[in-house]
Amino acid sequence: MSKKNQYKVTTRLVHGPEHSAKWDFTHHVTPPLSSSTTYRLDSAKRGARGFQEFGQLVTDTGEAPVYIYDRLDEPTRSILEGELAEVEGGEACVTFASGMAAISGALGSVLVAGDELIAHPVLYGCTHSLFENWYPRQGLCVHRVDLNDVAAVRRCINERTRALYFESPVNPSLELIDIGALRVLADEVNCSRPPERRLLIFIDNTFATPFGQRPLALGADVVLHSLTKNLGGFGTELGGAVICPKSMHAKLLLYRKDFGGILGSKSAWAILVYGLPTLALRLKRQQFTAKKVATWLEKHEAVARVAYPGLASFPQRALAEKQLRDFDGDFAPGNMITFELDPQLVDALEFVDEIARSAYSVTLAVSLGHTKTLIELPASMTHSSYGKGGAAVRLSIGLESPSDILADLKQALAKVAKARVARGSSR
Numbered sequence: 533m534s535k536k537n538q539y540k541v542t543t544r545l546v547h548g549p550e551h552s553a554k555w556d557f558t559h560h561v562t563p564p565l566s567s568s569t570t571y572r573l574d575s576a577k578r579g580a581r582g583f584q585e586f587g588q589l590v591t592d593t594g595e596a597p598v599y600i601y602d603r604l605d606e607p608t609r610s611i612l613e614g615e616l617a618e619v620e621g622g623e624a625c626v627t628f629a630s631g632m633a634a635i636s637g638a639l640g641s642v643l644v645a646g647d648e649l650i651a652h653p654v655l656y657g658c659t660h661s662l663f664e665n666w667y668p669r670q671g672l673c674v675h676r677v678d679l680n681d682v683a684a685v686r687r688c689i690n691e692r693t694r695a696l697y698f699e700s701p702v703n704p705s706l707e708l709i710d711i712g713a714l715r716v717l718a719d720e721v722n723c724s725r726p727p728e729r730r731l732l733i734f735i736d737n738t739f740a741t742p743f744g745q746r747p748l749a750l751g752a753d754v755v756l757h758s759l760t761k762n763l764g765g766f767g768t769e770l771g772g773a774v775i776c777p778k779s780m781h782a783k784l785l786l787y788r789k790d791f792g793g794i795l796g797s798k799s800a801w802a803i804l805v806y807g808l809p810t811l812a813l814r815l816k817r818q819q820f821t822a823k824k825v826a827t828w829l830e831k832h833e834a835v836a837r838v839a840y841p842g843l844a845s846f847p848q849r850a851l852a853e854k855q856l857r858d859f860d861g862d863f864a865p866g867n868m869i870t871f872e873l874d875p876q877l878v879d880a881l882e883f884v885d886e887i888a889r890s891a892y893s894v895t896l897a898v899s900l901g902h903t904k905t906l907i908e909l910p911a912s913m914t915h916s917s918y919g920k921g922g923a924a925v926r927l928s929i930g931l932e933s934p935s936d937i938l939a940d941l942k943q944a945l946a947k948v949a950k951a952r953v954a955r956g957s958s959r
């Protein structure tokens with residue numbers, strides 16, 4: 533056992549690996565940022581070996597592996613990939629230019645025309661758009677089924693079904709999917725299938741992050757991330773990651789090589805050096821504040837409903853306590869809150885506009901998992917591809933003082949409610 537394995541995950545994410553099989557950076561306290569698009573090959577023979585080994589994932593030749601070109605493999609990015617695979621408890625990781633590139637890459641490396649996919653009805657807006665606008669053009673059939681209704685999922689599966697796809701917690705509803713229940717179903721289905729046609733469970737773990745949930749241990753096959761969010765953590769880098777079994781690794785690397793959506797080394801370095809070491813610290817602080825904000829919102833007269841897995845009123849509280857666990861085994865309900873306002877008292881649009889006008893600690897902006905608290909209206913912003921209205925407000929809690937966030941929310945709610953009363957009485 534390497535010395536690293538004796539330490540807790542939080543410590544390991546701060547220190548990273550002792551060395552890389554491909555790159556000796558033992559004397560760097562901070563891993564170096566590599567920035568070279570191409571690599572000296574020394575001889576035609578060594579160059580040819582590099583290309584041959586890349587496609588085959590050959591690693592046991594006894595000779596140091598060859599770096600060829602950034603789009604194939606790159607030292608800084610590969611350290612990040614090693615760290616992400618380890619923290620998710622997976623066999624391999626391939627990073628991409630964005631979360632959407634990771635999602636389309638993971639599914640694109642598995643599905644062929646004629647295959648079917650069963651996806652939960654509510655998903656991040658661009659994933660919904662990928663499935664509704666693009667997959668039919670590629671001969672891929674997407675069924676939208678409530679993945680917590682296992683009997684309905686079972687009825688929808690046929691020999692062409694290759695993937696179950698969902699987020700948990702779901703963006704933006706925060707609903708959870710019972711991963712263990714889908715594992716039982718997939719195992720039943722896979723009994724009679726050859727390995728290359730297995731039904732695979734894909735989960736987008738962007739909201740919880742590996743800090744708050746390790747889906748592979750709960751029964752998923754493939755974990756996806758937008759590194760742009762909590763894992764990057766500072767709102768400076770776009771990125772995506774796929775954590776997958778070894779059996780998918782080579783295909784995924786070839787897919788990324790040919791479709792080209794690589795994660796740039798400078799972004800990989802920032803995520804590796806700033807994002808991962810501070811992950812536990814940020815998430816713990818943010819969920820401490822999120823609990824306070826959700827509890828406060830729930831008691832506010834203008835708030836009709838609050839969804840936050842850390843509230844006793846959360847409808848799937850037992851499942852939340854089972855699936856959302858941090859590195860130390862403590863309950864990790866996360867930093868995301870979705871709530872609805874009572875339209876008789878406060879209009880959601882007016883409220884969010886008031887926040888944009890007057891709040892300092894809460895920013896009207898999409899994205900999430902930032903140092904700053906962000907607020908948005910999913911129906912008209914991140915989830916506008918659904919083309920349906922809805923008054924939910926999504927909050928991603930940052931690192932500000934909780935009392936400042938509460939004061940800004942309180943002031944905006946009061947001001948908009950007062951203006952409405954004034955308008956009503958002047959009619």
Ligand SMILES: Cc1ncc(COP(=O)(O)O)c(C=O)c1O
Nearest residue numbers: 630631632656703738758760771
């Ligand atoms: C749950 C989820 N998955 C994937 C993505 C896509 O990530 P990216 O913007 O990095 O492509 C997002 C973006 O908001 C998201 O919220």
